[in-house]
Amino acid sequence: MQNDCVVEMMNISKNFGGVKALQDVMLKVKKGEIHALIGENGAGKSTLMKILAGAYQKDKGQIIIDGQEVKITSPKSAMDLGVSVIYQEFMLAPDLTVAENIFIDNLVNHGMFLNWKDLRARAKEQLSKLGFGDIDPDVKVGTLSVARQQIVEICKCLARKSKVIVFDEPTAVLTFSEIKKLFSIIRQLKEDGVSIIYISHRLEELFELSDNITVLKDGKYIDTVPTASITKEELVAKMVGRQIMQLFPERQAKIGDEILRVEHLHVGDMVTDVSFSVRSGEVVGFSGLVGAGRTEAMRAIFGADKKDSGKILYFGKEVNFKSPKQAIKNGFGFLPEDRKAQGLLLEQSIRVNATLASMRKIKKFDIIGHKKEKDYVKQLLSSISTKYGSIEDNANSLSGGNQQKIALAKWLAADCKCIVFDEPTRGVDVGAKTEIYKIINRLAEEGVGIIMISSEMTEIIGMCDRAIVMRQGVVTGEINKSELSENNLIKLAMGV
Amino acid sequence: MSNEPIRNLNNGMSDINSTKKFSFTKLLIDNNTYIILLILIIVSSLLSSTFLTPINIRNIALQQAGPVLVAIGMLFVILTGGIDLSVGSLMAVGASVSSLLIKDLGMNFILAILIAMVVGLIFGLFTGILVSYGNFQGFVASLATMTIASGVAFVLTNGTPVILPAGTLDNIVDKKFFFPIIIIAALLIILFTLIQRYTGWGRIVIAIGSNPTAVQLAGIQTKRYIMSTYAVSGLLAALAGVFIAARSATGSATIGTGQELDAIAACVIGGASLAGGKGFVIKAVAGALILGLIGNIMNLMAVPSYPQDIIKGFIIIAAVFLQIFTSKSEKAV
Numbered sequence: 001m002q003n004d005c006v007v008e009m010m011n012i013s014k015n016f017g018g019v020k021a022l023q024d025v026m027l028k029v030k031k032g033e034i035h036a037l038i039g040e041n042g043a044g045k046s047t048l049m050k051i052l053a054g055a056y057q058k059d060k061g062q063i064i065i066d067g068q069e070v071k072i073t074s075p076k077s078a079m080d081l082g083v084s085v086i087y088q089e090f091m092l093a094p095d096l097t098v099a100e101n102i103f104i105d106n107l108v109n110h111g112m113f114l115n116w117k118d119l120r121a122r123a124k125e126q127l128s129k130l131g132f133g134d135i136d137p138d139v140k141v142g143t144l145s146v147a148r149q150q151i152v153e154i155c156k157c158l159a160r161k162s163k164v165i166v167f168d169e170p171t172a173v174l175t176f177s178e179i180k181k182l183f184s185i186i187r188q189l190k191e192d193g194v195s196i197i198y199i200s201h202r203l204e205e206l207f208e209l210s211d212n213i214t215v216l217k218d219g220k221y222i223d224t225v226p227t228a229s230i231t232k233e234e235l236v237a238k239m240v241g242r243q244i245m246q247l248f249p250e251r252q253a254k255i256g257d258e259i260l261r262v263e264h265l266h267v268g269d270m271v272t273d274v275s276f277s278v279r280s281g282e283v284v285g286f287s288g289l290v291g292a293g294r295t296e297a298m299r300a301i302f303g304a305d306k307k308d309s310g311k312i313l314y315f316g317k318e319v320n321f322k323s324p325k326q327a328i329k330n331g332f333g334f335l336p337e338d339r340k341a342q343g344l345l346l347e348q349s350i351r352v353n354a355t356l357a358s359m360r361k362i363k364k365f366d367i368i369g370h371k372k373e374k375d376y377v378k379q380l381l382s383s384i385s386t387k388y389g390s391i392e393d394n395a396n397s398l399s400g401g402n403q404q405k406i407a408l409a410k411w412l413a414a415d416c417k418c419i420v421f422d423e424p425t426r427g428v429d430v431g432a433k434t435e436i437y438k439i440i441n442r443l444a445e446e447g448v449g450i451i452m453i454s455s456e457m458t459e460i461i462g463m464c465d466r467a468i469v470m471r472q473g474v475v476t477g478e479i480n481k482s483e484l485s486e487n488n489l490i491k492l493a494m495g496v
Numbered sequence: 497m498s499n500e501p502i503r504n505l506n507n508g509m510s511d512i513n514s515t516k517k518f519s520f521t522k523l524l525i526d527n528n529t530y531i532i533l534l535i536l537i538i539v540s541s542l543l544s545s546t547f548l549t550p551i552n553i554r555n556i557a558l559q560q561a562g563p564v565l566v567a568i569g570m571l572f573v574i575l576t577g578g579i580d581l582s583v584g585s586l587m588a589v590g591a592s593v594s595s596l597l598i599k600d601l602g603m604n605f606i607l608a609i610l611i612a613m614v615v616g617l618i619f620g621l622f623t624g625i626l627v628s629y630g631n632f633q634g635f636v637a638s639l640a641t642m643t644i645a646s647g648v649a650f651v652l653t654n655g656t657p658v659i660l661p662a663g664t665l666d667n668i669v670d671k672k673f674f675f676p677i678i679i680i681a682a683l684l685i686i687l688f689t690l691i692q693r694y695t696g697w698g699r700i701v702i703a704i705g706s707n708p709t710a711v712q713l714a715g716i717q718t719k720r721y722i723m724s725t726y727a728v729s730g731l732l733a734a735l736a737g738v739f740i741a742a743r744s745a746t747g748s749a750t751i752g753t754g755q756e757l758d759a760i761a762a763c764v765i766g767g768a769s770l771a772g773g774k775g776f777v778i779k780a781v782a783g784a785l786i787l788g789l790i791g792n793i794m795n796l797m798a799v800p801s802y803p804q805d806i807i808k809g810f811i812i813i814a815a816v817f818l819q820i821f822t823s824k825s826e827k828a829v
Contacts, residue, residue, distance in 0.1 A: 325715040325717055328715030345703050345707045345710055347773050352703065363695075
């Protein structure tokens with residue numbers, strides 16, 4: 001075996017509770033190469049990178065850096081080994097200056113005190129190397145544009161003398177010209193001998209940038225191929241690796257009357273002039289890149305955020321939900337995208353979670369009927385085949401898929417007529433995905449109007465009667481089921 | 497690590513039997529607050545022969561009736577993830593208001609108690625509004641209320657203790673009437689235990705502490721609930737102040753000094769998490785009793801009061817250590 005590898009991750013396995021996030025995954029990155037890592041959401045890319053970065057500990061396997069087996073026990077130890085990660089959410093301190101951020105872990109070069117002059121000079125030097133000498137080292141990072149904050153992140157990695165830099169979806173937040181600039185920086189880093197691990201959903205970028213591609217699927221290693229030797233179609237086949245139709249169960253819903261019509265909705269600078277409608281029994285997909293304003297639009301309709309202007313017709317009547325309470329009273333539900341932060345009470349029982357949005361059903365004069373509640377929850381959960389020990393167990397004792405089902409159950413219990421599902425299968429394994437789709441189908445068959453926000457295009461194609469695509473706060477198009485394809489979605493989502 | 501197999505069983509989420517299986521470790525963990533209390537009682541009775549005498553037990557009950565109520569009020573605030581520093585000052589307000597109404601206006605003592613409670617409730621509501629609608633942090637809002645309330649108590653009493661005439665507040669600590677404050681405290685403990693377990697309010701308060709965003713998105717107006725916990729805390733604190741004034745037949749603006757910290761400590765010893773979402777009324781009561789007993793036994797042993805505080809501090813640390821230790825193993829089991 002040639003030993004020009006900077007990083008070798010061998011047979012890496014990692015479990016979260018009962019979920020196998022990674023099984024015997026392998027990744028080999030050579031010195032000075034750009035190595036793309038791809039796979040669908042939930043394929044294990046982020047988990048693998050977090051293990052490399054020391055944010056998670058592997059259960060099994062070896063990590064070899066520069067030919068030496070290493071133990072990465074913390075982010076600090078990863079950095080000391082020359083591994084840096086630039087996450088989608090930057091790890092910058094917005095109220096500190098550019099210079100302070102770049103040298104945050106190495107502020108004092110000599111002696112006990114901070115030498116501001118030296119710090120500034122070093123920052124300036126680092127920025128100039130990347131062709132950004134015009135960024136003032138004394139300015140607070142929070143005042144910079146996102147693209148420039150990213151430059152500061154890259155400088156931070158270089159200041160640590162990183163040998164390997166992981167970019168996690170770096171272009172998701174950038175404009176077209178900023179992306180071009182980022183690519184030239186990444187190529188320059190490569191010239192300087194830095195190895196890059198590049199994670200992106202945008203296939204075009206991988207083909208433009210990378211030398212080799214490693215494909216992961218459902219936590220397993222699929223293949224590593226030289227980019228030049230593979231076509232886009234072959235790559236997608238490796239990524240998906242299964243018949244899409246198997247994953248998505250049949251639905252026999254009658255599409256009926258219009259339930260919701262939204263006209264000219266404006267919310268801050270995130271949502272501009274959005275109009276759409278949903279009919280009973282219909283599943284309407286909202287596709288687009290992260291940050292396209294889909295969630296913001298739905299939250300405003302649901303009453304969780306304030307809308308600036310726009311008309312919402314609900315069952316033909318103009319409504320203006322001032323709070324989630326009002327929306328839910330009117331049968332309008334919303335499953336938030338991040339179940340840990342917004343959806344579930346992880347430290348509370350399954351029972352409490354399941355009835356949180358429908359407590360009025362189980363209480364009289366604010367006294368909860370415990371027997372009634374227990375029977376109700378058990379029946380509810382068995383109807384959506386949720387696996388659990390006891391309904392008194394905490395929600396966090398469940399796997400991701402079952403947690404998501406509890407979050408769904410909350411809305412099933414609330415008797416909604418229209419529900420927004422925001423990324424309903426994020427972080428859920430394939431088997432549970434199909435079951436969640438079944439629940440969504442059942443709701444549609446019962447005549448519920450469904451809005452499904454999803455960043456997975458396969459899911460939009462497999463599940464939706466119609467898809468609306470948003471880009472930078474604007475609806476860029478609407479595609480009917482017969483014309484739904486990744487190609488059409490991508491075009492509208494990226495504005496090409 | 498003798499319970500390794502049990503741990504594996506519970507990782508398989510669908511294991512139904514394990515939750516019904518009797519586990520001694522789990523029993524210890526679930527009841528650790530009571531076990532601390534029990535150990536303390538046993539140790540105290542060994543240390544002092546007077547500890548288990550009826551007179552001493554009655555003294556403890558009379559003494560702790562107030563602090564126990566304050567701990568209950570504090571618990572509900574803590575459950576939402578907040579904190580109420582004003583309870584000590586509100587005890588002083590409750591004591592001062594009721595004493596002055598009785599002494600200066602000759603008011604019926606029951607009416608005076610009720611008015612004092614309403615005043616406490618209003619102060620609590622004030623804090624709650626600052627927290628819920630003014631977006632103050634609980635710590636800051638209640639710090640302000642604490643200062644204001646303390647000032648109010650001193651202004652009302654002019655800084656001098658109000659000596660109560662016989663036949664007024666002393667009625668509620670009278671043996672003839674079977675020590676009403678013990679009965680009131682016991683009834684309130686039962687009431688709030690039931691409220692926590694059986695009402696939507698009790699459940700939502702805990703839910704808010706676990707994840708306010710999720711609760712709000714489930715269509716619940718969290719602000720009202722958060723506000724109400726401060727109101728309950730204020731009301732109970734004022735009543736506790738009355739209890740203490742009744743025992744010494746004196747209302748004073750210095751009653752309740754430092755009690756907010758004891759109440760917080762009681763909740764924590766009772767297993768409540770200051771991050772919210774975790775805690776039980778009965779355990780907070782047990783926590784308050786633990787603190788009370790520590791004071792009592794040291795008095796019986798004639799430990800001077802300053803060293804008492806040092807010892808008490810270390811006992812709090814020990815109790816919390818035990819909580820951390822057992823809640824860690826709870827996750828593992």
